[in-house]
Amino acid sequence: MATTHPSGRRRIIPKDAMLYAPGESTRNLHRVEEGVVRQCLYLSDGQRVIAGFAFPGDVIGALDDQPMVTAEAATSTLVFEWTIDPGADPQQCASLLSQALHQTYLTMAIRSRKHARARLAAFLLDLAERRLGSEFRLPLTLVDLADHLGLTQHTISRTLTEFRRSGVLRQASGHLFIINHCDPLREIANEGPRPHPQIEVPTIAPGRTD
Amino acid sequence: MATTHPSGRRRIIPKDAMLYAPGESTRNLHRVEEGVVRQCLYLSDGQRVIAGFAFPGDVIGALDDQPMVTAEAATSTLVFEWTIDPGADPQQCASLLSQALHQTYLTMAIRSRKHARARLAAFLLDLAERRLGSEFRLPLTLVDLADHLGLTQHTISRTLTEFRRSGVLRQASGHLFIINHCDPLREIANEGPRPHPQIEVPTIAPGRTD
DNA sequence: CGACAGTTTGAAAGTGATCAATAGTCGTGG
DNA sequence: CCACGACTATTGATCACTTTCAAACTGTCG
Numbered sequence: 001m002a003t004t005h006p007s008g009r010r011r012i013i014p015k016d017a018m019l020y021a022p023g024e025s026t027r028n029l030h031r032v033e034e035g036v037v038r039q040c041l042y043l044s045d046g047q048r049v050i051a052g053f054a055f056p057g058d059v060i061g062a063l064d065d066q067p068m069v070t071a072e073a074a075t076s077t078l079v080f081e082w083t084i085d086p087g088a089d090p091q092q093c094a095s096l097l098s099q100a101l102h103q104t105y106l107t108m109a110i111r112s113r114k115h116a117r118a119r120l121a122a123f124l125l126d127l128a129e130r131r132l133g134s135e136f137r138l139p140l141t142l143v144d145l146a147d148h149l150g151l152t153q154h155t156i157s158r159t160l161t162e163f164r165r166s167g168v169l170r171q172a173s174g175h176l177f178i179i180n181h182c183d184p185l186r187e188i189a190n191e192g193p194r195p196h197p198q199i200e201v202p203t204i205a206p207g208r209t210d
Numbered sequence: 211m212a213t214t215h216p217s218g219r220r221r222i223i224p225k226d227a228m229l230y231a232p233g234e235s236t237r238n239l240h241r242v243e244e245g246v247v248r249q250c251l252y253l254s255d256g257q258r259v260i261a262g263f264a265f266p267g268d269v270i271g272a273l274d275d276q277p278m279v280t281a282e283a284a285t286s287t288l289v290f291e292w293t294i295d296p297g298a299d300p301q302q303c304a305s306l307l308s309q310a311l312h313q314t315y316l317t318m319a320i321r322s323r324k325h326a327r328a329r330l331a332a333f334l335l336d337l338a339e340r341r342l343g344s345e346f347r348l349p350l351t352l353v354d355l356a357d358h359l360g361l362t363q364h365t366i367s368r369t370l371t372e373f374r375r376s377g378v379l380r381q382a383s384g385h386l387f388i389i390n391h392c393d394p395l396r397e398i399a400n401e402g403p404r405p406h407p408q409i410e411v412p413t414i415a416p417g418r419t420d
Numbered sequence: 421c422g423a424c425a426g427t428t429t430g431a432a433a434g435t436g437a438t439c440a441a442t443a444g445t446c447g448t449g450g
Numbered sequence: 451c452c453a454c455g456a457c458t459a460t461t462g463a464t465c466a467c468t469t470t471c472a473a474a475c476t477g478t479c480g
Binding site: 041043044045046047049051063064065066068069090091093094095097098099100101102104105106107108109111112113114118150186189190191 | 251253254255256257259261273274275276278279300301303304305307308309310311312314315316317318319321322323324328360399400401402
């Protein structure tokens with residue numbers, strides 16, 4: 001992949017500033033270098049849906065014919081920005097669209113889980129396995145998480161607390177996430193309506209004395 | 211648009227038969243001529259999510275790098291099928307991907323409504339305005355609708371009944387839908403959590419004696 | 421007529437949203 | 451250095467909603 005970008009420039013996007021808005025089909029591409037960018041759908045009922053996040057390394061751009069998505073900096077963000085000619089390089093264009101489609105299906109799969117626990121678990125799992133590893137910093141507010149998962153900040157908070165208490169998640173200060181093991185998370189993500197009526201002791205060796 | 215397809219063929223797809231499955235990135239395109247095709251995501255929790263429907267005139271294909279979607283005939287379907295070379299015509303490839311992305315965002319917007327009424331209203335509205343007009347036949351089962359909207363067949367049934375009773379929808383035999391006016395539907399699609407706390411008598415002239 | 425898929429309806433239960441209040445965190449300025 | 455205000459996060463109580471479970475009903479096709 002030709003990642004030598006002829007004429008690009010770095011830009012610092014302050015938190016909550018907009019990268020591009022729907023309607024303007026620009027030929028600008030942005031590679032996130034630092035920070036997180038959120039891609040939002042603003043619905044007619046006033047709701048904000050975050051269709052996806054872009055992390056360092058991700059390339060985003062409004063190159064579909066009729067973009068619906070607004071890209072905003074979820075944190076202060078450093079991006080590398082350049083211009084392509086979709087006519088000249090439809091190959092790359094198709095590749096990026098394909099990636100975007102893939103990402104959107106994944107988001108849909110996560111948001112389709114019927115329970116808050118399952119959604120959050122599936123989200124964290126996807127993050128850990130596909131992108132950031134089992135220990136990562138997620139500098140997002142609960143509201144951002146909520147709008148991404150189709151829940152409220154309250155439910156996110158409660159569910160995270162539950163995860164911490166049950167031991168699947170270790171969360172140090174701020175927005176640091178540490179996943180103890182992926183398997184319990186996977187189980188939660190795939191569990192149906194009824195979790196497990198039995199009260200289960202978290203997977204801790206018997207005889208702990210902490 | 212060059213709709214003259216050099217070497218294509220017609221095919222009849224029986225109900226519930228598969229057009230393509232995830233993993234196989236074919237270069238086959240399918241234009242639906244008659245019937246409805248559903249594009250499904252099968253999740254690891256056993257759930258089926260219908261990411262979209264393809265109606266007569268729509269062109270679909272598994273041309274993204276790593277397709278996640280399964281295409282199945284929701285009804286007995288007649289398709290026109292041909293092969294493209296993504297290398298030779300990346301232009302069309304990008305255009306189709308762009309369309310697919312757009313459609314997926316729309317589905318996400320519909321599924322993001324918080325209430326069954328709003329989801330169903332948004333879905334019917336989209337169908338009526340963007341595709342089929344205010345009077346159309348939707349030969350889908352309630353389960354298909356439910357899996358598309360993230361609800362159960364029961365909720366779909368109840369909500370449709372409610373729409374019929376409240377007069378926004380006239381539904382004759384079978385799967386025929388007649389939308390009386392789009393505005394009430396739009397209102398329902400955009401309404402927040404609380405519909406109308408007041409108990410309202412249905413729009414019937416006073417003086418009934420039943 | 422009987423079998424079967426699809427639809428409708430009822431009652432109960434579980435879950436997340438909402439409302440409301442409290443506590444923590446951070447940056448600014450006194 | 452501390453006080454203040456704004457934003458963010460936590461937690462409790464209540465409520466509305468959809469799901470679940472169960473049953474009956476419809477229509478179609480053999």
